Amino acid sequence: MTAALTEAAQAPAAAAHRQQRRRRATGTLAVVPLLVLASVAFGIPALAMLNGAFTVRDPATGGTSYTAANLTTSLHGAYLTALLGSVKLSAVSAALGTVLGLLLAQAVVTSRFRALREAVLTASGVLANFGGVPLAFAFVATLGNAGVLTRSLGLRDTGWSLYSFSGLTLVYLYFLVPLMVLTITPALEGLRVQWREAAENNGATPAQYWRHVALPVLAPSLLGGFVLLFGSAFAAYATAAAMVGSSVPLVTLQIADALSGNVLVGQENVALALSLDMVVVAGLVMAVYLPLQRRSARWLA
Known part of the structure; x- marks a missing residue:
């Protein structure tokens, strides 16, 4: 029973x-x-x-x-310079894009005008995908050596050059900042008003609130946004190829030259080795990001 x-x-x-x-x-x-x-x-x-x-x-x-001869070649001379140049450009533009995108997204989220918020988010969705030759042409016509703003503001007298590392960084920010706005806006909307009110009731200043409450909460999203921006800048090719050519050493341009035989004939496999180097760099960035994300998730839980 x-x-x-x-x-x-x-x-x-x-x-x-x-x-x-x-x-x-x-x-x-x-x-x-x-x-x-x-x-x-x-x-x-x-x-x-x-x-x-x-x-x-x-x-x-x-x-x-x-043999490992192709990998050895890809890590020496002009190839190594191009790889380091791409890493530097991607890191600088991603860091600036993360900060500027966070500030813009915070201004949009806290705005009382819903129409402004929708307009900025819609524009960000469009501009985040605006790149390549059209973007390069737009900046050349505006800030190039004979650009409209260059002539009207006399920028050439100040030593300004669009075809440089700083100029290319400015161009990359045009699509990286909107991408960061789209990435970080949902996380900013997740910040509770009660947290700010509790911090203010305990005598915390706005800077202390952001340092001790908001930024720790946003840390995983900020890191994720930085990694996304780094990858987008690291893999970009058409904009740099159309605007600066070989004046700024970048690994994507070196890969294109090796594949087309523009510099040396028979270097196609070196281009594949450079591509493998890019995969390794991207993997290292993700290897740094994922443990930090898990640590932040445990802290938030």
Whole structure:
């Protein structure tokens, strides 16, 4: 009798467990097409890049061999200068974009005018995807050597040059700041009014509130935004190629030159090695970001 009652009590739990397992199996099967597509779209190019990065062709015999010579070449001379230049440009522009985007997003979130908020967010969505040759042409026509503002404000007399590291940073900010606004706005909207009121009731100044309350809460979102901006700037090619050419050393421009044989013929595999270097840099950035994010999440919990 007792065993029968026990089995009757356990029957609903067993049925619920079986139903949950069926739902998990169904969900797994639903994800399979996406996993297959991602494996084909990303896996095959990644394998081709790895194979080419470690392959060297003998010009005399036409035979190929596996070696690390391409990677060694990619980390010396002009290639290393270009890689470091891209990292520096991406880090500086991402840091400035994070700060400016945070300030602009905070002004939008705290604004009493809903129309202004919607207009800024809509414009940010458009400008975050505005890049390439059109963006380079717009800045050349405005701030180039013969640009409208350059001539009207006499910027050439001050030593201003759009075709420099600082000029390229300014151009990158044009699409990085809107991207940061879109990224950080939901996190700013998640800050509770009660937290600010509690800080003010305890005698905290606005600076102390941001230092001890708001910024720790926003830290994961800020780090995520910085990583997103860094990746966008690090991978950008068309804008820099159309505007500065080879006057600013960037790894994406070096890859294009190696693939096209613009400088040296037969350096296609060196271009693949440079691409592998970019993947490693992006992986290192994510390796720094993810532990910080988990630590912040534990602190918030």
